[in-house]
Amino acid sequence: MTDRAFYCKIYGEGEKMSYKILSKKKLNQSVTMMDIAAPYVAAKAEPGQFIILRVDENGERIPLTIAGYDREKGTVSIIFQIVGATTALLDRKETGDFIEDFAGPLGNPTETEGLKRVCVVGGGVGCAIALPVARKLHNLGCKIDTIIGFRTKDLIILEKEFEDCSDSLVVMTDDGSYGSRGVVTEPLHKALVNGEKYDEIIAIGPLVMMKFVVETARPFNVKTVVSMNPIMIDGTGMCGGCRLTVGGKVRFACVDGPDFDGREVDFDEAMSRASIYKDFEKHAYERTCNLFKKEVSL
Numbered sequence: 001m002t003d004r005a006f007y008c009k010i011y012g013e014g015e016k017m018s019y020k021i022l023s024k025k026k027l028n029q030s031v032t033m034m035d036i037a038a039p040y041v042a043a044k045a046e047p048g049q050f051i052i053l054r055v056d057e058n059g060e061r062i063p064l065t066i067a068g069y070d071r072e073k074g075t076v077s078i079i080f081q082i083v084g085a086t087t088a089l090l091d092r093k094e095t096g097d098f099i100e101d102f103a104g105p106l107g108n109p110t111e112t113e114g115l116k117r118v119c120v121v122g123g124g125v126g127c128a129i130a131l132p133v134a135r136k137l138h139n140l141g142c143k144i145d146t147i148i149g150f151r152t153k154d155l156i157i158l159e160k161e162f163e164d165c166s167d168s169l170v171v172m173t174d175d176g177s178y179g180s181r182g183v184v185t186e187p188l189h190k191a192l193v194n195g196e197k198y199d200e201i202i203a204i205g206p207l208v209m210m211k212f213v214v215e216t217a218r219p220f221n222v223k224t225v226v227s228m229n230p231i232m233i234d235g236t237g238m239c240g241g242c243r244l245t246v247g248g249k250v251r252f253a254c255v256d257g258p259d260f261d262g263r264e265v266d267f268d269e270a271m272s273r274a275s276i277y278k279d280f281e282k283h284a285y286e287r288t289c290n291l292f293k294k295e296v297s298l
Contacts, residue, residue, distance in 0.1 A: 019102040027157040039074030047132035048110030054101040065129040079128035123205020130204040138165035153178035185216040214262035226262035
């Protein structure tokens, strides 16, 4: 099938050859999953990589990790949390709408070869990034213990999907409304104390969660790989916005990562940099929400 025929099969004759939203699903009150028609991205995508999108031609560029892909159908799945103006605009899109830009895959895939025993730790929406990694490890015959954590029951996502690719699954909630009460480091520490020998721990979630997973594993000398998602603009290493200190050296998450050995990451610096634009993001989000309200009232 020619490239033109492939696009026409997905988009339809005469439609704009852009990135069509083929499906949309709300996973909880603030997290949405979309399947996007992006055959060239799907053809090369691997777990751990990301894309950069623009919702419309005047929109900002934001990175989102690839949550899944189907090479045969030419689709890429993204899962995002509504936290700012751009994700709010993206969530306004519906099945059949188009996204202006969808560039990728970017970054380096998660290294999975040779791993036989792994603990995957996911926190909140970071579980969307952890899932394709867990699936690939499962398909390679790796034995996987998975620990996922959320603030409360209503925020849980992808539990069934993790069950399907894990040898064991522990669900933690901060308030005890589902699963076990506590944080993800508790069952991890218990497993390590009980003698579990992991080739690697893969932790993906909020910075503070990943920091404490690393510190929990450090006394047991287990390598902990973390997926870093700092402020990012171009995704090619040119802007320098995604710089991190890893092993005492400057690294760029978009081209050197996004995966790093968590034992070498300066998490305190990363958390400080992540908070720089909090007020700006809050104001942009509020301004966007106010525009939505005005549209509704008209």
